[in-house]
């Protein structure tokens with residue numbers, strides 16, 4: 001059974017949501033290619049900096065070396081940097097801006113394109129992990145918010161382009177998840193394993209959108225009462 005399964009490629013699998021995803025798919029018998037700059041180790045780990053073009057190429061080479069079709073590609077790796085454009089040091093942060101856009105937005109686009117010929121057609125799934133900031137930008141993290149909004153938009157275009165090939169494209173919108181990214185802030189965080197389970201189930205059921213907990217409630221309110229959440233956030 002496991003031999004029939006294609007490869008699950010998970011970006012950002014050394015900790016947090018990505019690591020929980022790698023464990024969940026492995027538990028279900030899938031071969032996993034776990035990508036990070038400092039991978040957690042194990043047979044399926046690949047070291048690659050996805051903010052760099054050669055990092056994307058390294059992932060493609062590793063997939064080719066495994067010699068099996070990609071069944072699931074999860075664009076999960078991400079970073080969030082604070083940026084105050086009015087601060088004098090903002091100019092010095094140009095490199096961080098470029099890296100953030102490369103990792104959060106360009107890498108999912110480049111990897112989807114590069115891995116397309118190596119994907120199971122029909123039957124593969126691409127998962128792009130966005131954020132609620134794609135709909136409600138966070139003032140202190142404007143580049144992160146813009147990158148996630150771009151990724152959400154790209155996800156919708158890609159879904160239409162790949163439908164004729166039988167490749168599903170899913171957006172995963174996490175609520176606040178208890179990981180290194182959210183250390184020391186926020187309340188009511190869900191464990192990374194709960195987010196991983198929601199994505200795993202969404203892939204199995206072929207859902208176009210996965211948004212557990214608070215994320216689902218915010219997206220629902222946005223549909224039913226447009227402007228309400230934005231108004232609450234503006235006053236907070």
Ligand SMILES: NC(=O)c1ccc[n+]([C@@H]2O[C@H](COP(=O)([O-])OP(=O)(O)OC[C@H]3O[C@@H](n4cnc5c(N)ncnc54)[C@H](OP(=O)(O)O)[C@@H]3O)[C@@H](O)[C@H]2O)c1
Nearest residue numbers: 012014015016017036037038049050077078176177179181
């Ligand atoms: N946590 C939340 O509440 C939350 C909410 C909304 C959306 N998200 C999104 O969910 C995704 C996962 O977040 P998380 O909270 O699990 O983050 P995390 O704990 O900080 O983990 C990020 C992962 O990305 C990898 N990574 C970072 N920079 C990389 C690079 N240049 N090249 C390759 N891999 C890189 C990290 O490994 P290395 O450092 O070893 O490279 C790590 O495995 C992100 O896209 C994030 O924006 C998270």
